[in-house]
């Protein structure tokens with residue numbers, strides 16, 4: 001893969017880090033790190049690392065002697081990860097075709113990335129290949145949309161006011177809500193001791209508007225759905241009413257999110 005990154009891609013990566021990471025993804029890293037049982041000195045691979053929040057938190061857990069590598073195909077994500085932590089190893093590449101030698105990592109992590117893979121089974125086989133015997137895997141996937149009602153509310157507004165394609169773009173992250181889908185992929189690839197643990201974590205956006213705007217301006221454009229300012233204003237007016245129930249007295253939007261943390265090991 002070449003290393004060029006456009007201004008638009010970089011802006012998307014920085015936007016993801018600013019809008020989504022502190023509010024939604026950052027709070028989950030402690031669950032994935034604990035599930036992976038990361039040790040001092042572990043060699044860790046974070047697949048679909050995005051802007052690198054999980055890899056950075058894993059680095060704090062491994063001490064001086066370990067090594068953490070983050071991998072993602074999106075140029076703007078990797079460029080932002082590099083910008084935030086230039087001393088870490090960031091690799092542009094796809095989960096389905098890892099450039100690493102066999103048995104190179106003690107821990108393989110993947111937080112909220114698997115539902116976007118073109119070939120999840122191929123990716124899981126690659127995870128198994130690059131893992132050293134005795135290694136451990138931790139994968140987080142969102143629970144189904146009915147178990148993430150704040151997003152169900154936004155999807156209703158998108159379906160109604162923008163169209164089904166916009167609703168579908170926001171359904172995709174919740175498409176592996178049946179944990180058995182993930183455990184089956186792991187089982188087919190040779191992993192053992194497979195277990196799924198369903199957990200809840202609070203999301204905390206500066207406001208309900210900020211939450212919906214992050215989706216409208218940061219997520220939908222990735223699916224070539226670009227709303228004009230008038231359409232954005234209409235969606236925000238409607239979602240203000242629906243999402244008022246999540247507002248705290250100081251105006252933040254706080255709500256529970258649910259995900260499966262699936263673990264497995266390689267004998």
Ligand SMILES: C[S@@+](CC[C@H](N)C(=O)[O-])C[C@H]1O[C@@H](n2cnc3c(N)ncnc32)[C@H](O)[C@@H]1O
Pocket residue numbers: 021025047048049050051052053054071072073074077093094095096110111112113114116117118
């Ligand atoms: C919702 S983000 C999660 C990022 C990060 N793990 C986090 O928790 O903030 C999903 C990531 O999956 C990445 N992704 C999509 N397809 C991929 C693939 N085939 N291989 C690896 N990563 C992929 C995207 O580029 C994106 O950065």
